Amino acid sequence: MKNWHRVLNKNDKYSRHFLKLVSLFFACFLWFYVLNSEPQVVEQLLTLSLKSPKGLSVSNIVPAKIKVKLKGSRAFVRNVVEREEKIYLNLKNYPYKKKGGFNVLLTPNDVSVPFGVEVISVSPDNFKVKLEKRITKKLTIKASLVGSLPTDLNLIKKTLEPATVLVSGPIEVMRKISKVVTSPIDITNLQGKGELKISLGQMDSRVESNRASAITFKYIVKPRKANLTLKKVKIRFLTTSTRLKSKSKYVSLDVLAPEGVRITASSVQVIADVPDKKGVHRVKLRAKLPEGIHLLQINPQSINVTIR
Numbered sequence: 001m002k003n004w005h006r007v008l009n010k011n012d013k014y015s016r017h018f019l020k021l022v023s024l025f026f027a028c029f030l031w032f033y034v035l036n037s038e039p040q041v042v043e044q045l046l047t048l049s050l051k052s053p054k055g056l057s058v059s060n061i062v063p064a065k066i067k068v069k070l071k072g073s074r075a076f077v078r079n080v081v082e083r084e085e086k087i088y089l090n091l092k093n094y095p096y097k098k099k100g101g102f103n104v105l106l107t108p109n110d111v112s113v114p115f116g117v118e119v120i121s122v123s124p125d126n127f128k129v130k131l132e133k134r135i136t137k138k139l140t141i142k143a144s145l146v147g148s149l150p151t152d153l154n155l156i157k158k159t160l161e162p163a164t165v166l167v168s169g170p171i172e173v174m175r176k177i178s179k180v181v182t183s184p185i186d187i188t189n190l191q192g193k194g195e196l197k198i199s200l201g202q203m204d205s206r207v208e209s210n211r212a213s214a215i216t217f218k219y220i221v222k223p224r225k226a227n228l229t230l231k232k233v234k235i236r237f238l239t240t241s242t243r244l245k246s247k248s249k250y251v252s253l254d255v256l257a258p259e260g261v262r263i264t265a266s267s268v269q270v271i272a273d274v275p276d277k278k279g280v281h282r283v284k285l286r287a288k289l290p291e292g293i294h295l296l297q298i299n300p301q302s303i304n305v306t307i308r
Helices: 002-036 074-083
Strands: 040-051 056-058 065-072 086-090 102-105 117-123 126-129 131-142 153-161 164-170 179-181 193-198 215-223 228-238 250-256 269-273 279-288 294-299 302-307
Touching: 040 074, 056 164, 065 074, 074 117, 215 294, 279 294
Parallel strands: 040 086, 131 179, 228 269
Antiparallel strands: 040 065, 056 131, 065 117, 102 126, 131 164, 153 215, 193 215, 228 250, 250 294, 269 279, 279 302
């Protein structure tokens, strides 16, 4: 019985070796098939990325894309295209201290491609580079609004978070830049209160920002006219003090209510949050309204309150 198990184990061992040899054979066959398949020639635009020496930036317009002619098997060439390869050049290796700039000469050797792909040509193969001192500024972001709201609606509030961005670039270019705009924001269909995620608009190619994540655009859209005014709404004073005095006890509210909905002054609350501190305080009022009722304005919006 022991001899029989030895024979079985020996046969299993030979079977495993045989399968490995067969797998290796097919792998080699496929590899040589790919290498020897009919090569193709394609043209691809690759992004040019220039790394400036520390403290300097490129101050002139240089090509953003380089046209590269590639030759190789279909599988390898497709891999280059799908990965969107870049051409990286370190300007520290050039005479960057030369006054008036210097010429950069591109050759196929400057393009990094995987095994099995050959770079036949690049275009343009030369261009001039000028460097200037690099500076950084904090700039205000401005919302770029497009479209228009219906005539009965009004964009009463719009904010951007964050409101500023750090921008870096060559000193002469940066001196001419005072603000940064967002990508276009279509306000045509905005309603009520909400927010949108947007990006920065296109900037000068010589300028970079530290903003990689999205910007939040917050807005409030309300009707231009109220369809209901509530008069003599009593103010509710929130304070722990018992010695409170105010000439204003009532206010009026301009609200927007759906058609057919009835609302009275007793169904709303106007609140004054009064500080627990002696003196005269200018307090801003706030309102609590039933669901579906939109506040347009409190008249007046703030009052004087005296704590003794």
